[in-house]
Amino acid sequence: MRKLLSALALAGAMSLGIAWAEEVATPPAATVVAAPAVAAPATVAAPAAEAPSAVVAPAPAAAAGAAPTINKGDNAWLFVATAFVILMSIPGLALFYGGLVRSKNMLSLLMQVFVVFSLISVLWVVYGYSVAFTEGNAFFGSFSKLFLKGVTPDSMAATFSKGVAVSEFIYIVFQGAFAAITCGLILGAFAERARFAAVLAFVVIWFSFSYLPMAHMVWYWTGPDAYTSQAAADAATATAGWLFQKGALDFAGGTVVHINAAVAGLVGAYFVGKRVGYGKEAMTPHSLTMTMIGTSLLWFGWFGFNAGSALEANGVAALAFINTWVATAVAALAWMTVEWAWKGRPSMLGAASGAVAGLVAITPACGFVGIGGAMAIGGLAGVVCLWGVHGLKRLLGADDALDVFGVHGVGGILGAILTGVFASPDLGGTGIWDNVANKAAEGYSIASQVWIQTQGVLVTVLLSACVSAIAFKLVDLVIGLRVAEDEEREGLDLTSHGEKAYNL
16 A cells, blocks of 8 residues: 555656646636637648538537627537446446456456546546646646636636537536546556556556647647637647647547557556466456447447537537447448458457447547548448457567457557548548638648648657556556466456455
């Protein structure tokens, strides 16, 4: 316990110290907070989440200079979407992961997901939201809202429509749930052999130095109301996150969530090492029933994850919703069909894995692509991620226990890059919304956008890999990453928690 507390204190001090030594002055007080760009625009444009061309008609713009007001319908939708995202983590992710491990480690996985979600939720309120979603520099926000200082029931967060806002409190919870499930995704890569204290210490460091800067770089901007002229747009964009300024498109977390977490998981699998008996003993899932239930809850909750990222109850949310529905279905069928032809039998695990692959791949694209693009992304995800958990996994040589990188890493990279392709209006996509002209920007270039998307992927991989390697090494020195071999053989349920998932 002393080692755990020491590590958490050290991680906390680091997160509140040197990382933001170069933060800029806090922004002036305003009624509308700097809200997320859940889909990043081109340099002078906000995301097409406001009105995709040829798909959804734009909402009427607020009168020039009109004070932003909270739309109760949008507010209500964000409440529901936030609850959906929480359901994704607990119980969705917990049951999906828990069913995939051996019965002697079921409780330990449930415990890790549950406690990590709780820990990150607290850290989000303490400093996470402030660092990710206040004005600072291109990589970090400021400390102006530590412990949510200054946020009241009357505080507003911008949406993607001028003059339309939601309550800042529910926006905070929505984004905090994203952060919590992202940290939970990492756990599957080194399941069944990591120390509980080491897991907690690692996620504190990784959350502070990888998740928060990625969220700020991709999603932070001042909101559409600042885009009143080209000069004002240029000035507003200059205060946004670095990848937002470049025009990287990520509607709901392909880079921030999935690639970010998957790289951390892969690095963790290398640092923690392979499970005892890996490659020699059968390590089959103990309950595919639990995994199927978890998958279904993930699919359900993902509608809040993706459609909620529109921040409004409008046509873009509906587009994200239907794309999340159909891409996932196509991916499940694609994975199952290829596996059926390859192995001679279709498996429940394959269908569930394919569904998750489709959910991952459509996440960055769901509000930008048309139905045809979503189906193409889903189909490709089912096939490519199947290779990721078999062929690529063998090439990498890591014991990624629950295939975090094969599904979330490969699917996230595929989806992020294909967003640049299928967002093109020529392929049924929405293009990029120009907030100054209040219409879809002209001259969409697939090649240019794919290059921007690729830069976002590379930045995510590099940042997460470096932060993860340092964090795992530090935790290993202070606490030790791995349980003793005899404890691992007996199972983490009893040796780490003194309980069993099943008492029969």
